[in-house]
């Protein structure tokens with residue numbers, strides 16, 4: 024086997040070129056092709072299966088019984104070949120029979136072969152066939168061999184199309200394409216939307232796979248790279264939200280990829296192996312996709328999506344085929360469909376017409392999701408087989424709140440959805456009216472309602488909702504969207520911008536809560552081990568105290584950014600009082616240093632702790648005298664109290680925030696700080712739900728920090744509540760809990776005309 028995939032493929036491609044150019048019949052060509060590939064890869068068996076009448080039929084083979092040709096047929100999804108076609112994913116097995124999908128076909132005489140490798144033959148993103156090799160030795164094929172196989176499969180797809188060997192329409196049209204369908208997914212940005220399906224990437228068909236003139240292909244690809252880099256640079260200089268937003272960081276990462284030498288080198292290598300520029304780009308992209316599937320670090324995988332986005336752009340430039348749906352312009356309200364989307368690509372769409380996004384992949388921390396959130400566009404991710412279920416122009420009802428999208432809905436379903444949509448808009452409008460209304464209870468107590476934030480782009484939310492300030496600024500978001508550890512200047516700039524945007528309203532900065540499930544590629548634990556239980560592992564303050572440099576830089580940035588103003592800072596996951604002391608000392612020593620530099624200092628510093636770990640509640644008497652404020656993070660606190668992973672959807676409904684256990688616990692926390700001058704805020708999701716907020720008011724909580732979308736609904740609730748009344752009711756229920764505190768509260772609220780949906 025030759026040393027590199029390029030030379031292996033080149034040898035085979037040179038011979039295939041002659042086969043393709045010959046005037047022989049298609050079947051004859053296939054017969055020669057399997058010989059050429061088998062020899063080139065030194066494989067006893069090489070077979071080609073093609074899709075005919077919905078079945079994968081053996082069209083040509085070297086090494087299997089010739090009688091099986093046009094006789095052996097498998098359904099898509101059946102056996103190894105069917106599995107490859109169904110998943111459009113390669114298989115590489117040392118022992119084929121050990122695979123659970125193996126299905127034995129006696130007519131082929133394949134029992135003497137052990138190893139098996141197969142790749143899909145893809146046309147317009149669908150498998151139209153499978154190319155596979157088998158060998159008597161039980162060994163896995165090497166990566167270079169698989170790559171050569173994949174390159175050859177691309178060439179085959181051209182041969183097959185030219186010879187009309189498969190009915191492409193048949194391959195592209197699945198039964199799922201007609202009638203209504205509801206596809207589940209993961210809510211990445213909540214919200215509702217209605218619109219017609221627009222595929223972000225119109226299909227690019229690669230007409231020619233094998234190059235006639237290598238140098239010409241090389242210069243085409245060089246030119247395309249220049250053009251793409253120019254586009255990205257231009258985009259970076261005119262990002263939609265002005266200079267300084269998170270997308271600036273996003274685009275920086277993007278730029279890094281656009282200029283990545285490794286990427287262009289791999290494309291050039293593929294051209295060297297005999298492919299056209301288009302085929303080479305596609306080939307490298309396939310390889311990236313394959314790698315992506317193997318990466319289990321979601322953050323790194325997100326960055327790889329950026330690369331895929333660029334790769335598509337390059338392909339469009341080089342092939343001269345029309346741009347994305349963005350360049351053609353949206354003609355009506357649209358819901359964008361894509362496997363994945365780069366942040367820059369999203370920014371190219373007309374915001375007035377783009378109503379929602381549905382992705383086959385995507386994750387909460389993906390750049391595109393962060394940008395979509397800032398644009399207020401709902402996003403549903405992880406929806407499987409989009410291309411197989413949705414056609415361009417289909418009507419879609421996107422319900423990101425409920426985690427699904429309905430395709431080609433029945434008229435009655437559209438009516439119901441529209442009614443819901445209208446109601447939700449009405450409500451939003453009613454809440455918007457409360458923006459300037461102060462949240463006084465019926466009995467006249469002013470409740471503090473702040474919002475949670477984490478990005479510069481969240482800050483306009485303060486004016487839009489009328490929140491009293493930012494009660495939790497999650498500083499780790501900047502770290503999450505950056506490709507490298509954010510430098511001190513960048514941190515300072517962000518914090519200063521946030522304080523400027525907040526004006527007179529307070530902002531509580533939480534020092535980074537990274538680690539655990541938010542592992543950054545550039546920040547790992549020394550021992551490099553993955554943790555079994557990351558939520559209870561090396562995260563938050565534990566990381567910050569161990570990596571002293573990290574906290575020092577952040578302390579300095581915050582102190583400098585807050586020069587001449589009050590700095591509110593709190594530490595996440597404080598478990599014992601000494602941790603709070605140690606973190607505060609880092610700030611104090613940075614402050615002392617800044618004094619020696621005669622720098623302008625903050626007017627005041629208020630230190631706080633987050634109460635998320637139950638153990639801290641037992642030492643509040645020790646900690647309280649040192650605190651200006653305490654913020655209860657109910658998201659983490661409940662997961663620890665109930666031993667129920669907050670990220671596990673199976674447990675989401677299992678434990679109730681309205682359980683007497685948590686409410687009694689919170690009440691004791693309040694008692695623990697009573698008598699000290701400490702503000703207590705609840706900043707977890709719990710406070711943003713009306714019924715839960717009602718219960719919190721009932722146990723004496725007077726400060727909430729919640730997601731911006733909840734500020735309106737919670738203000739409305741507060742104005743209807745009499746604190747003494749709910750306090751008495753809660754006292755009674757917590758003394759002798761009813762079978763369901765939730766039901767008791769619902770009844771109580773209903774009797775008073777308080778809407779708690």
Ligand code: PEP
Nearest residue numbers: 656657658659660706707
């Ligand atoms: C919490 O744990 O409740 C909290 C507000 O912090 P986060 O959700 O960022 O962990």
Ligand code: MG
Nearest residue numbers: 635656658659
């Ligand atoms: Mg937390």
